[in-house]
Amino acid sequence: MNSNEIYNLLKSFFPDAVIDYKDDKPVEPYIIVSAKEIDKICLFLRDEENLQFDYLSCLSSVDFDNDNLAAVYNLYSFVHNHKLNIKVIVPKSDPVIKTVSSVWNTANWHEREAYDLMGIIFDEHPDFRRILLPDDWEGYPLRKDYKVQEFYNGMKVPY
């Protein structure tokens, strides 16, 4: 199935949660969905007979624009050999997305990384803490307005 067909199928099952479909070249087509229902949509994508997206290739966090952050899900199906990209856009003031780590185990660490570096909060995540940086680190480095702290544990950070 191509992305457009999947979009129409999703739209019929989740009319409120599926927001938009974009396929302007050269960008690969993607579907924008709501942050509140991403877990249900992903479960549907994984378990529906003609979709079966059993593999989460990548989950990236993006500093989308001045006011918004985004999470991008790249899905793949071993069974049907098709791909799908999903985007979730959340405001910087309240960056909360439902976790999909119960759907794909691999999302567990990816979501922790997205929180660590971009500050997106994943609701109902089983083990939610920083993954790469130390627990007492300040700020989220990959945001465009990030200012690095002067000292960490008595060691000077920026030069």
Next chain:
Amino acid sequence: MAELKTETITLNMGPQHPSTHGVLRLELVLDGEIVLEVKPVIGYLHRCFEKHAEAMTYPQVVPYVDRMDYLASMNNELGYAVAVERLCGVKVPEKVEYIRVIMAELNRIASHLVALGTYGLDAGAFTPFLYCFIDREKILEIFEITCGARLLYNYIWVGGLSHDITPNFKEKVLEFVKVFRPRIKELNDLLSFNKIFIERTANVGVLPPEVAINAGTSGPTLRGSGVNFDLRKNDPYSIYDRFDFKVIVGNGEMGTVGDSWDRYMVRVWEMEESCKIIEQAIEQMPAEGNVQEAVPKRIKPPVGEIYARTETPRGELGFYIISDGTNYPIRVKARGPAFCNLSALPLMSKGCMIADLVVILGSIDIVLGEIDR
């Protein structure tokens, strides 16, 4: 008699531990000798790749890509080059594609040799390590003649290569393949079919295929579980669709499908397949061609984003790149294969003995540079 309740112990393993292949730390919850829970703690080598990539132009990112998975730099460069070329729509010359494939496959062999050698060390066999490094040095010699570096090459550029091959390159590579083929058999005699080694690794750390897929593993870790999936075949990039090679999958020859021995053995036979690809590529490679012909003077991709994935020795390396039309990328996210493979370690090692944990960790062949980036 009532069930005797025993205390659990929490044990720290790493970041300085000889068998963690770098600076990985594991928090273990033990019931005597039995591992109840494993919590990998990573980030001790977090070198801020993604922040660097945002501050660099597209060609300047390549050296940092090298330093991610430092055992397979060529494969990483190829992955990044493929991603940016797809984004810009650059078509690279035939000769460049062939040299890239040869380099990537040579590096796959070199990387697997380190993986297999150090795996022997983990299981308590020192000699295979020395044997593997002899052959690895031969590959590094070829790289050094071609581009001057032993480990981090900056060889595969976006749109081309930094240097053309030397006149005797083909003979050198063919000679290496000829010498190397019997060495695989030697390694098998020395380690793979050694009774002690099989006892140590077979039926240890079993990862069933459906769990492996759900946990996002890829590469030999996924194929060891019997899943026939290789991006070189299933989602071909570069010119991999022109070569005839087999995808090696684990078959549970010594125990269960998806145990540590299977993952180890997938790597051994993959070296053989890489040799096949190299021979075919040498044969088909066009003699003429300028390797820098298609290198753009200035790389300015159109506004857009791309997720491109390639098969490195550890599995699926994905680059998610967003461009805003300038010569600096907005975001470069690297999806490291070892990152996802390591996240499956708790699933593999639940209920194993603590001594087996070292063997399981060695069998997924992690490189911390790529996990932490």
Next chain:
Amino acid sequence: MRYLNRLDSKIKQYEHGNFVVTSVDKFLNWARLSSMWQMTFGLACCAIEMMATSASHYDFDRFGIIPRPSPRHADMIIISGTVTLKMATRIKKLYDQMPEPKYIISMGSCSNCGGPYWEHGYHVLKGIDRIIPVDVYVPGCPPRPEALLEGVLKLQDKIRNQSTYKKNKA
């Protein structure tokens, strides 16, 4: 005897007797530099070159350098790779656990000064010498095995000329 002589010309030997005369310092230095046990500790890319140096082609063992897994056994530590802020405190702890005398080789640009991660590496320590003292710096990214061997020889030179006994007397 001749073997000893070849190793260090400063040891005086007698023709008919099973003894040598030398100063305490020279004897200690000779013993120390001839068997420097190194801590098995790899950090990043340079660790692979360190492994290659200790493997068959370059053979670290001929300088008496044997990898030891525990800091308590080690005389020398090679900081082979990028030191991050999260790792820095652990390295300090490892260094403190090593018995005196102890020597540090800083291998590669990253541990010398931050290397390629100097400018934007918000999580990289800009040089290991900011937390522990370094004896020999080996430049390169990564240094070739020959360069590391040169660093080891330089460290041996340094040990050969140090004075433990005189210092204590003063």
